[in-house]
Amino acid sequence: MNARHIGIIAKKEFLGLNHEKTILLAILLQLFVAMFSSFLMVGLTSMYDPSSLSTSTQVRYGIAIDGANTTLDGLLAERPDFTVYRMDLSTGLAALKERKLAAVIYVPPTAADAENPVQVTLYTLQNDIQTAVVQVKLKEVLLEYEEQLREVRSPRLSATPREVQFPIPQRSEGFYEFVYGLLVPLLVFMPAIIAASLIIDLITEEYQHNTLETLVATPVSFPDVVWGKVLACELLVPIQAGVWLLLLAVNGIRVQNLFPILILVSIASFILILLAALTALHYRERTAAQFIFSTALVIVILFVVAVPGNPLNVIVRAATGAPGMALPETLAVLGVAAMVLGYVTHRYAERIGRLAQLGG
């Protein structure tokens, strides 16, 4: 191995990437993913926490109720979100169709302690985002009513659950789990996956454009060529992942253990890149190599995620700063795996280089 040769090859690949400006696409892609996830978050918040939609304005939704007089009337009236009217069902529905009401409720004359359940009918507008909001607000009221009815019928219950009191939930619970449990590992590992598919392209390109013979004819040995390409891809990973974590920090998402996370991702991506390089060296043709590698990657990821204490989980725990993340152990295991793979790749590249020289 010759460090200078490796450096030259890595530089060549970097220049190629820079020339094509495709790296811009990769960055754009990550930005897109980030934007998409933040919109997804906002979208889901507004659905499950409708109060976030109407923070300042106290909107009151018109609700019509008909049928039996029950405690539900009182529960609805207590709410600041609703204005409740006692209306005839037919008139109420006509008003609902004209969007003069947000919902119509019909309560049957079933007694609270009856054998049968109380079956309330809820009329709402079809295909309207407002309906989703009203439904979530009504759900809270109906849950209270359900609790009241359950209380009345409690003598008939054979088992009751353990009681636990929760603190009053606060608004803007945030998306802690989504951000740290999904977004961070996704963003951090995406550069690794991109780098792995990049090395397949870099290696198969030499084969398919028949430029390999020229390269091998120079003093640069074949393993040097491979290592140079691996180096170019590997260097991209911590840079991209680091930029991500910085961007997250700018957005107010503080990720703990920055440095260990970057090391872990670098080693993990090194393994992926070597696996991809081996695949590419074996198939020498992009379609086959990419297909086999990406299918295998899906399988590996599925398996890894299912194992407790997997590297992704370690990253999540490290990012949140949760105790007991077993970082050194994970790093050691990954490091050993990387070294073994590195050795295999080197021997394999040497063999291919010898064969190429013999053939040439």
Next chain:
Amino acid sequence: MQGTLASVLTVARWEVKRSFTTLGRNVLPLSVVLFVLLLLATGYTAQSGMHLQDGIYSVGIDDPSLAVILGGDTRFRVYTADSSTLEDNRGSYDLVIVEGRVLRPLTERGRAAAKSLERDYDQYVASVYTRADDLFAAYPLWIELEPVKSELSFDATQSGQYLSVWQRSGEPPVPEGPVEAVAPPAPDLPVAEEVLREGLERDAGTPDQIARYTSLLSDEPEYSTFRTPSQLSPPLPFDSIIFVFAFIFPLYFTSQFFMMSVMQERIERKGEILLSTPVAPSVIILGKMLPYLLGMLAVSTAVILAAGAPLSVLLPLLPVILFFLAFALLIGMVSRSFKELSFISIFFSTVATTYLFFPSIFAQVHVISLISPLTLIVLQLQGETITAGQYLYSTALFYLTSAVLFLVGAVNFNAERLFNELDFFPRVREFIAASLSRDHPYRSLVLLNILLIPFIFMAQMMALVLFFNLPMPWSLLLLIGTAAFIEEFAKSIGIYTLFFEGDARPGWKTLVLASAATGIGFLLGEKLFLLVMLTQVTESVFGSILFLQQGILLLWMPLLLHTACVFVTGLVLRTGGKRWYLTGLLAATVVHSLYNLYFILGWMR
């Protein structure tokens, strides 16, 4: 005609033979092994669950038997100690449960932990109640959801009636229209107790995750219209969406193969032989594409049959398949190297996935979700029938864009275009330029802008889906700005490629004429498109921003707007040169947005 068909088939046969020799005996056996492994991995993951968020919270409890409320949630690490120790060391846990009370620190993590614990607790409570002997004592309240279709048309919402849902006064609203007599619903549940219990158990989470996907496709029992209050949240069809991924995933791979096959023809000018045959480029493209199209259909059918889904799911899949193939063709024709191919295709598939998946999350909630054909699949999987109107609405854009892309591909499928070594953007520009005629620049500008309309709508739809989740004034303003920018960018493409090549600059007369031609083409396309479809989206207030011009009586106003805005871009380009392109675009966007704002605000007051 028959001769063309025969040549298509011949090219298709070559393609199959070629791909089998490249993929060869090396790949096929291994891919069978990989497929088996994939099934095993899926099964294993389904069995053991995702362990991504294991142990991110720590909880201290004083009563070990309380651990039951966690239901084995691996996100929590549970520590047991007596109450006084816990009280003293509250800082070292995310949550503490002492004497049946949950205590949490006021940090972000503490709150998130409390929320997760509360969800677990709800599940635990549900699991206890579901097992109750007297189901109607545990679940005394059932709600039947009756969706009502609003009779107000889009025109009516313009006059501000939309806001009247929010009542302020104490007087009950009086309907203006006729009141239809509605019989009150019967007080008795028409569903057997056991069926309801079954539904509850299913919601509480069956241990086998695979079963959830299979039961999704079995006949839904009747309970589904009856819910307990806790089941009342707007349903997110996450399960169906994950399932739909099984349909889309093979499409990614197959389109990759097609992309690569197109690219192969360009490496070392291998495709010259093919081009030298006396068949038209379109025939070559169709022939090369046919095996992949059939392959995708076959895989999709296999997935459908394996899942026991209705075969009609193929209908909304077809335009998606064509869309993927059309893009694969162009990506294969444009990329200069493998790495470029990879990056562009990754980029394309991410954007396409977003467009396809994001709306379908809201399948049950809003009509906007119909812009993705996947929503139709989700609906079909849930046993709903889709109408021809819905089908047209959500697939027309896919059919149209695919057609336009194939057209561009066919026009450019020649030796000069395939084998040159230009940079990416000049290449793309060349592709567009080749589709335009230099002898009839104005005519081609009109045509180009008509053909661009479906893409513009697609981009705007995406913006719509992204923004409509934001709080109201922001979503509206952002949407106005983005929609205007997308339109201005699209309109400038034609003029930019035709008249600003190299250092060339058009004369004033040319610029005015070209702007007018662009404006006319754009308006024609828009009107044509609106005529063919789009009734549903215009019902919402967001539709009015995208398709504002429709509501405005006179045609000359939008024509003037489109012409003026593209002229602004051209003007800036002409005076400032190409470096000012973005500035010109932004200036045009501002003009356009102000126009739209004026009309929207005029409506909404």
